[in-house]
Amino acid sequence: MTVWLLGDQLHPDAAPLGSADHVLLIEAHAFAERRPYHPQKLTLVFSAMRHFRDDLRDRGYDVTYLQAETFGDALDRYFEVNPGDDLLGLRSPSHGADDRRRELVSERGGTLTLVENDLFLTSREQFDDWAGERDENETFRQEGWYRHVRRETGILMDGDEPVGGAWNYDEDNRETPPPEWTPPDVPRFEPDATTREVQQFVADRYGGHWGAMDEFVWPVTREAATQALEHFVSVRLPEFGTYQDAMRDGEWALCHSLLSAALNLGLLRPREVVEPVVAAYESGDAPLNSVEGFVRQVIGWREFMRHVYRRAMPNLGSANQLGQTASLPPLYWDGETEMQCLSEAVTHVHDRGYAHHIERLMLLSNFALLYGVDPAELNEWFHLGFVDAYHWVTTPNVVGMGSFGTDVLSSKPYAASANYVDKMSDHCSACPYAKTKTTGENACPFNALYWDFLKRNEETLRGTGRMGLMYSHVDRKDDAELEAIRERADEVRERAADGSL
Ligand SMILES: Cc1cc2nc3c(=O)[nH]c(=O)nc-3n(C[C@H](O)[C@H](O)[C@H](O)COP(=O)(O)OP(=O)(O)OC[C@H]3O[C@@H](n4cnc5c(N)ncnc54)[C@H](O)[C@@H]3O)c2cc1C
């Protein structure tokens, strides 16, 4: 039996490998010309695939590794040599990918059998049993799912009760580090000969793509990913929770795990990531607020996003309940803005294809939401700019969570003014804009956009859950103040569009 694995299914124990001696891997190149993917993303995927190939060969598998323009071209070559072959593979979490692959194989006279993707913690059936029958207007909330997964798996459970007595310790996870705090180390995985060869290939073939190549720090093998995990657990996990929502000038990683790229490639399974984290709590090496916070991200949010995406596609991809139509302003590409917070976040993405969760949610997508960017266009930007971006995870996060294109996974938009940025970062003190001003020449752009956003979308948002407090503030503003806000918001939009914000 031949097993066909994709570039995001690189686990040595992926289910089909148990019954195979022959493995097919296809490195397709043309797709990466359709969008200017970050060179580090392309390097990561191609290098991880080539390392996986070598590892499988070392373990005795016969590997056919095809480099081609498209899957179709590669399969033409494969079936010329292996006519009528029956392939076995793992389901892909990306919408439509399995049908397309089955079609490509059957057009060439073969068959493709796909089994449940065991690189996730939970199965489709588990989520569907929890969520019930499909309904066109269905909505889901992460917290209920998360508790269900903990009960089902026994992770961080004490009998029927959550360890420590509470399900969620988020209230302890909203601090910012004091000025004298030194961030813990970030592991670096220096490119080896294989990665350097891929870097050269990427530079030659995709030379004009957006993003820097020189700061490549990502693990491309299971061994390096395991080291990254161990490093996180021993060095950054203890403070992960406390500073989980913090942002700081000049700091791209803080105490985040930086494991999303390895998880999404399949180099690590969620359970493998969560077990040492829970063990660190049990041995007294990490506090519960950090451990629970991390566990929730991995077994709660990550699994939740994947299943909600599956249930909400294809509508999710183009969802735009607020009718937002603006194009992404040029600062998302060149980082050229006086806004200290956004300049930092865009630079992080440009330099490493990474920004941490709060930068993604409360800076990069919050600004686009308030500005009025079309969620699909923002999704494209995230999709091509981040090393961990795959359609199944980027789309629910950007279109659902960040843009509030639909209420399928949250009941209110993640919209915030400078107040939030100032509370969670030190950016405002280094910024020429005035965080407390809403109108006037140097008023923080977030503020007028925020109030204007609430006013513009009043009809949709006022009645939705948990927006009452925000609208009680809007109601205190008189017509003259609202008019001044609208003018300032228009001016901010114009300046952002012409690159002078
Ligand atoms: C607008 C937006 C876009 C995003 N795009 C992506 C994306 O393309 N790919 C991606 O993997 N994550 C995405 N996320 C989720 C999250 O921001 C990243 O997973 C996280 O920042 C990765 O960094 P880390 O590994 O250091 O995470 P940590 O902060 O250390 O968190 C631990 C792990 O939890 C998981 N996780 C946490 N939150 C989420 C979430 N909302 N959805 C899925 N997994 C989550 C990740 O696997 C992550 O590695 C996005 C979030 C937002 C708001």
Ligand code: SF4
């Ligand atoms: S003042 Fe406004 S633009 Fe400047 S860093 Fe603060 S939130 Fe960002």
